[in-house]
Amino acid sequence: MGKLEYAPAPESRAVVHLKPSYDLFVGGDWVASQGGTRFTTISPATEEVLAEVAEASAADVDRAVRAARTALRGPWGRMSGADRGKYLFRIARIIQERARELAVLETLDNGKPIKESRDVDVPLAAAHFFYHAGWADKLSYAGLGPDPRPVGVVGQVIPWNFPLLMLAWKVAPALACGNTVVLKPAETTPLTALLFAEICQQAELPPGVVNIVTGAGGTGQALVEHPGVDKVAFTGSTEVGKQIARSLAGTRKRATLELGGKAANIVFDDAPVDQAVEGIVNGIFFNQGHVCCAGSRLLVQENVADEVVRRLKRRLTTLRVGDPLDKNTDVGAINSAAQLERIRELSDLGEAEGATRWSPECELPTRGFWFPPTVFTGVAQAHTIAQQEVFGPVLSVLTFRTPQEAVAKANNTPYGLSAGVWSEKGSRILWVADQLRAGVVWANTFNKFDPTSPFGGYKESGWGREGGRHGLEAYVALAGGQEEQL
Template identity: 75%
Template sequence: MSTSRKGSRLDGQPLEYAPAPESRSVVRLREAYDPFIDGEFAPAKSGEHLTTANPADEEPLAQVAVCGEADVDRAMAAARRAYDTVWRDLPGAERGKYLFRIARILQERAREIAVLETLDNGKPIKETRDFDVPMAAAHFFYHAGWADKLAYAGMGPDPRPVGVCAQVVPWNFPLLMLAWKIAPALAAGNTAVLKPAETTPLSALLFAEVCQEAELPPGVVNIVTGDGETGRLLVSHPGADKVAFTGSTEVGRGIARTLAGTGKRLTLELGGKGANIVYDDAALDQAVEGVVNGVFFNQGHVCCAGSRLLVQESVAEEFLDRLRARMALLRLGDPLDKNTDIGAVNSAAQLERIRALAETGRAEGAEAWSPPCPLPERGHWFPPTVFTGVTQAHRVAREEIFGPVLSVLTFRTPEEAVAKANNTPYGLSAGVWTEKGSRMLWTAERLRAGVVWSNTFNRFDPASPFGGYKESGYGREGGRHGLEAYLA
């Protein structure tokens, strides 16, 4: 693997793709950002700031306010005031108009948002451009359609909103996770206070500008920025009627303990260790593409990543040969280059965790392989890696690595495949690759996973619910089921 992908000329000689970088000029960064409260940007009472940086080169991007208790109180008060006086009783058709307007503005500013997300997050521009931003807009379009049809959502003839929602989103899909939470909350008549991750706050703050442009009533959406302490203040705030969190299982456990006995609604979308099951009758080249997409999309920073490959023993050797050949064609490098397949790891802390778990895999006897891959001198980078000789006792097969690391196990029978796939504390996603419909349905029925893909992976739709079991959390986001958490 090199930093430029090779094509092929008619004479059979390799052809290097020239760099195709997206321009940064479409983004106008501020030197400093304030929280968005009650319809305007106002300085945080704490007076503290943190620096958000580009993971690809570690260059600082902007100063962002760290919100303290007084700032969270202000945001919650603004959300409560907007809920009581404006939003709760606004007809659904009128709420839907605002959501439609937000969706259209996201589309109009798509290029700007995609570049900003790539700068702040480190993921390839082709992912932010072709997936993150279009899917975020799609969620607002979809939920705008629900706003005046809630009586048909299956929650009674006259469902009511829950109230003020405290929402915390992670750094792997900053804008998309925001859309997953804010769109259904607003469609159902709730107001929201959202905290983005401390390493990726910029797209949420740009979304605040979108709310202003859409003339959303002040206080309906509020954005508070900061570190983990800001998030703790938000989810434990007595003014919150509903808490929604996407992030690590460890933090999710803490939130569940904090809210236990309070009567507040809680949905958690946590970690995962998804299994991708490849049967011997699968279309192997198609399955290879699915496995690559399942674990290397967004550098593996995906909670539902297919980070465990279970391949039937009779085709394992052939499949791994094809997989390694495909991995050698992946392009790692500048996230703003439109040819890049694998961008930068989001932070130094996450890179250290990936390295530590990969080293543990080697120490426990698994064999690691990566294609030849020169890494940039600056920034946070980790090469795509596949571990073979893995058993279910290895940490790389049990723990969520949240990086471009694939663990390979084999199986002989469908029963063994299901047993190994379910042998995890997580239960978020799985994939099944087979040409036999009966085998696919038999397997999917027995997998304890919230989402099971057939002959594909990482396919999402706003109309389809997403969520997990066990330590992957509870509740659903998206679809009619995702509205339930926001309706009383």
């Protein structure tokens, strides 16, 4: 039987109404940048310019922080938890109502397949607001102390791989706990955050509760270092996370950092192979590998390694790479030219260091930023691709003989964000999970997320947790603490 061919199934762009240019969202209104500088955001799939966006200066960041402080001292700060929860419920419902618009805009700006934006990012973003809306009037029952209060003004910096979802992860718990927010989206993917600003207006959220300042690294640095910010929440690279940690050292500011990862996906010889192969594919090729918790290191028990790799390669020949707006697409575009160059450099280094590189035959579009699904075999622990985060659709395959060796290899990394274990023996899964130094361990699955479950890592993968009851801790202070500075 020949390869299945799929007719094109493009999602319509008509549901998205892009403006030629966007200003900053401060104090409930759209305001021009005081510096007047603008930058463009493009579609990674076509390199088409989507819009011009204002670049916030330090003065703009100061204006946003002052607006957030004013809102905190105003009606929002005096509002009951039940009333705050109503706003979060309203935002969640509007996200659901505008789900198709958000999904198409996310795919246009980010490059990820529309089926991922539609089926994962947007529903999960709404779920985080629904979940945290329920906590807003129950914080005293969360085990966070007898009288939890807001920390204050929160500065939040989010990455380009899950723009809307990372916004929800950060904004929802902050608002549920009574804080106000100044958020900076990534410079390559600002559009869904700007649409979220419209959603805040539609939900009639009080002015200044959520402020959105767009820009690059300088804008983020100004926000992190602003003396009026009480807590910093950052998701991004370990390198930038270390810089933030250094800048906050010695200050009164709190911080949660969710940084890089180099997750091990461990497959034992008793694992259901076809199910494991699906988990491997989801673990590393979901969102083009632009996932901090991606299963980028496949550890396979030696006696089944050849069979697992053979079936994996067969499965990869069925992946469809191409137009992210096509509902049949499995692997979309790399987010930026800079990220594509890094993936290429590390992949070339993998070959130079002696690993064997393989990709399925696939015709890549001539415009945009593209990289084929790639598997490296013959990888050693010391190889760069086994140690450094590639953040792309690149899988390194290593082998092990005993569970002890699997754990030793899995933990032999500066990161500790996530891991996966595949086995039919529950006792083995529990033993391995207990030994792994990772914040999240999936059993016979991978990349499953739920707002009720905390997420975060160890070592160079950051500190603090997001989601669940644990994720509320960073956004509350107890009586006599920082909330008295409000």
